[in-house]
Amino acid sequence: MQPVMRHLVWSVLLPAAVGSMVAAGVCLWWVPGGEKVPEPIKNTSLYKAVRHPPVPVSSPLVLPPAATPVGALPVGVNHEAPVLREALNLPSFAPLVHQVIPAVVNISISHASSSADEDDEGEPDTASPPASQEQRRASPAPRKKHRLRHHVTGKGHHMLHPADDELTGAGSGFVVDASGIIVTNRHVIGHATRIMVSLSDGRSLPAHSLGDDPMTDIAVIKVDSPTPLPCVSWGDSRQVEIGDWILVAGNPFGFGSSVTAGIVSAVGRDLGSGALDDFMQLDAPINPGNSGGPAFNLQGQVVAMNAAIASPSDGSVGIGFGIPSEIVAPVVEAIRQTGHVEHGWLGVTLNDSSFPMWVEDVDPHGAAWRGGLRKKDAILAIGNIPVHDARTVLRSVAAAHPGTVFNFTIRREGKIITLPVALGKRPTTVF
Helix, strand or coil, rough: HHHHHHHHHHHHHHHHHHHHHHHHHHHHHHCCCCCCCCCCCCCHHHHHHHCCCCCCCCCCCCCCCCCCCHEEEHHHHHCCCHHHHHHHHHCCHHHHHHHHHHEEEEEEEECCCCCCCCCCCCCCCCCCCCCCCCCCCCCCCCCCCCCCCCCEEEEEEEEEEEEECCCCEEEEEEEEEEECCCEEEHHHHCCCCCEEEEECCCCEEEEEEEEEEEECCCCEEEEECCCCCCCEEEECCHHHHCCEEEEEEHHHHHHCCEEEEEEEEEEEEEECCCCCEEEEEEECCCCCCCCCCECCCCCEEEEEEEEEEEEEECCCCCCCCEHHHHHHHHHHHHHHHHCCCEEEEECCEEECCCCCCCEECCCCCCHHHCCCCCCCCCCEEEEEEEEECCEEEEEHHHHCCCEEEEEEEEEEEEEEEEEEECECCCCCCCC
């Protein structure tokens, strides 16, 4: 019997006694009045933040019966998020947003009449420029009303859209001078007869165009404000690396000022829209209405201007493109000074299907012909820099001013020759 009794005590009586004591203790703790409620467990602020996560709170629909002093609110409601971010080492863009967002504007336009059948220059759509114009061997994509609206081929099939909202006539821009100088995309304002700019302080001011550049899709407008406007500065896009954080601001779908964050996915993208193509690819969401808005580095400097998205449906899929500041800033300054931009021009067709690249055709009235370049010349270098593809040559030429002298090192009939070529002025009918 002794083994049986021992088993009964350990398996039945002892557990029952322990359970009774626990139940009695719980009842004593939770008596009315709370005198015996135990003190909260002492924990770190990280624990409390996780236990009581902060949530965004809109204005209440039903007011509480009595006003609650702000100081009496639970700590977790308003003050725990920064502590949690710090503990988890998560970045916050809030200080950067406060710094730069006042300089970001929303742009709306209106037209007296529309001409949907014409492109930005009033010309009919063409499949490609004439053979005598500078171009690569591969035929460019067809030009449309918006230069960037063409197919991008590769793995999959996607449409490349300008990141402006054609339905609402909405776009974005940013102030680069306190006097009211604003930068945006040319395709945002187009041939608008009325341009309105909505500022971060709630004001809406009319704007007028100072000039634009069809080749780079950049426009500069100005508003007249009785007080200086918040403005942002340029950063050096040449210092941007793949993987760097980026903050994008703009006016998506006409909703108003908005920011998104991501990283730089790639640099030097050629979208086939012009000789100066050198887009920065961003994975921060960009949508229609974001065109003309800025992309900031973590120092609050503009390193790119939003221009296009790759998407099958006009919405963001995480592939957006910005024009680097190294292209935008000089164009903006030229427009401010003269109202227009002049780009260099050679007047050649280059073939880079083999190495070294060679001159396939020369315009007899162009700068290249006057400088001595001829068909079948193999181009080895410009100045002291070796060149291996047509894009490098054409970008360098387009970025230079007419009259700039480029020393071309070529090989002709087995001989190495250096030819000084003074660039001509790029025709206005060519992007």
